[in-house]
Amino acid sequence: MIQATLAQVAPQIPEIPWGALSPELVLFGAGIIVLLLETAGETRVRVGSLGFVLTVAAAATWFVLTEQIVGPSLLAVAALVVLGLTVLFRLRPRVLSAVLSALGLTATLGVIAWQWIVTSAEGRLLGSELQPEQVLADTIAVDGIALFTRITVCLAALIAIPLGYQYLEDRRMHRGEYYPLLIFAAVGMNLLASAQDLIMVFISIEILSLALYIMTGFAKRDLRSQEGAFKYFLLGAFSSAILLYGIALAYGVAGSTNVAAVGAAMSAADAPTGLTLAALAFLIVGLAFKTALVPFHMWTPDVYQGAPTPVTGFMAAATKAAAFAAFLRLFSGAFAGLEWSWVPVLWTLAALTMIVGAVLAVVQDDVKRMLAYSAVAHAGYALIGIVAVNRDGVSGVLFYLLAYAIMSLGAFGVLAMLEQRQRKAISIADLRGFGKRYPVPAGMLALFLLSLAGIPGTAGFMGKLAVFRAGVAGGQWTLVVIGVVSSVIAAYFYVRVIRAMFMEDEPEELAELPLQTTLGTTTALTATSAAVVVLGILPTVLVDVAGQATLIAGIG
Structure with a gap:
């Protein structure tokens, strides 16, 4: 009885629609990365390396929990690109910020195109307007x-x-x-x-x-x-x-x-x-x-x-x-x-x-x-x-x-x-x-x-x-x-x-x-x-x- 009551009042973890919010998430993530690297100053390479390690660990955890390969792989590749650009432009922070921002917007456009294709395909499968x-x-x-x-x-x-x-x-x-x-x-x-x-x-x-x-x-x-x-x-x-x-x-x-x-x-x-x-x-x-x-x-x-x-x-x-x-x-x-x-x-x-x-x-x-x-x-x-x-x-x-x-x-x-x-x-x-x-x-x-x-x-x-x-x-x-x-x-x-x-x-x-x-x-x-x-x-x-x-x- 007590367990049933606790089960009823226990908060339920909401399911977050990651795919639907992916454009905003990618764009927000790019903004946070640029902001962190800017505030890091001369230690931006260290911060980028730490971010790379944490991101790869998160991608590995994602793969283990969901057995998906596409999402974790893209995340790991993105972390590698960010680290490489951080090392390449470590002495030119404005160029680094501009390039990372442009890449973030380009990736967001790619995600939006993916959403459009999926949404349109679902509409065709239903045989009517979605x-x-x-x-x-x-x-x-x-x-x-x-x-x-x-x-x-x-x-x-x-x-x-x-x-x-x-x-x-x-x-x-x-x-x-x-x-x-x-x-x-x-x-x-x-x-x-x-x-x-x-x-x-x-x-x-x-x-x-x-x-x-x-x-x-x-x-x-x-x-x-x-x-x-x-x-x-x-x-x-x-x-x-x-x-x-x-x-x-x-x-x-x-x-x-x-x-x-x-x-x-x-x-x-x-x-x-x-x-x-x-x-x-x-x-x-x-x-x-x-x-x-x-x-x-x-x-x-x-x-x-x-x-x-x-x-x-x-x-x-x-x-x-x-x-x-x-x-x-x-x-x-x-x-x-x-x-x-x-x-x-x-x-x-x-x-x-x-x-x-x-x-x-x-x-x-x-x-x-x-x-x-x-x-x-x-x-x-x-x-x-x-x-x-x-x-x-x-x-x-x-x-x-x-x-x-x-x-x-x-x-x-x-x-x-x-x-x-x-x-x-x-x-x-x-x-x-x-x-x-x-x-x-x-x-x-x-x-x-x-x-x-x-x-x-x-x-x-x-x-x-x-x-x-x-x-x-x-x-x-x-x-x-x-x-x-x-x-x-x-x-x-x-x-x-x-x-x-x-x-x-x-x-x-x-x-x-x-x-x-x-x-x-x-x-x-x-x-x-x-x-x-x-x-x-x-x-x-x-x-x-x-x-x-x-x-x-x-x-x-």
Whole structure:
């Protein structure tokens, strides 16, 4: 009797879904390794050797307990690679951190590809659309939205590493914590993309936000960087409080914070209308801050201008992708039955965001502030896919965010090179004649700007076409027309920059300033340029993958 009672009250060890969480675990492990080796200083080889011994022992234990060979072998190989790189770059810690971070992100992309293949194969075996797998007490969903967004985030972080290396060196702020912060921000974004519980949404946002606050203020001697970090922190904390209040109201309606349960409770006939609308309103405001929707975009220009330019590129690309993934999971998924309540609100926000973002970008002289307001306008374009409330809208948003991540990172990458050359923030006047002296990087910047404008033959055009087509299919004709008008306005300030580069004469004081390039920067910019062209001419593969993501996510 006593033994039976003890058995009933004894805590049960939860089964952790290692496979489902493997991208975050690999990425987090890479961040911890880089952080430990950085803090080890001159003893990093000893620390690496100790880590190698412990990891091999853990792999051996894993093999003995489970009789699996693949996982332990990969773990042992990874430990050997880390030790070898630590010995090779023991006198160059920044290079070691950059290489290990890039390898960690590459391994994470490989794990995500494995998850995608397995998930898609299971769907085919079932002969129907696969319902999203929910793990870790239904707080994490392994579905198409999560997998596709994880790819976007990891690619953005991977590109940001070579773009930031030489920039940080020249600005004399290349400190070891940069790479762990970049990885931990990516971990938070990955968790946000797969969060199936409102508490997990909040936790994920805090993880990525804390890392980005520090990275924004990374230039300690730059007052604009410190100002941007301070504003980002204050407004970020304010938006998090609003989001948390919305989560509390949602819990009051549903008695649960699970996204599906909250959606079902709010859609029920006996749901309290006032409390439901209040919860939706606070959730929209909280996420609108993170996606920089008007009028919740006030932090964007100062933060984008003040942050180190590679950080700005990563922030613009990856944060937007992760936050919109949460938008999709909540409103295109759980709250789809309540579209009568939130579609008019998001419609208004999308219209305001597209017009205000484009109009304010026209009057900017600083290129980073111009791209900041451009990012605001692009958030409005992406929102059209959510307002459409159909499957094409979801796939269109996923594809659009990937295309935007590539072209915005490329634009900020070229801008970072220019800042290294002129040792100051870049205005449009500073770009005069740049294309005549350096036609290749100027041509790349022109390509990225044309893609951001949505010119045919570029990734930006195909992204806008995808969300506009979904909007038309969803009956949102007026919103699509507003998007087209906003795109026409935006074309002016993009072409204005191109005109300054290729049709005006270079100032004499800039003629003798050299443009420094590195192999990493050149490779990253070449890859992003090629991706912009390929996705603009042959987008079918990724469009189909984005469409498959909606099937895996079970979105109707």
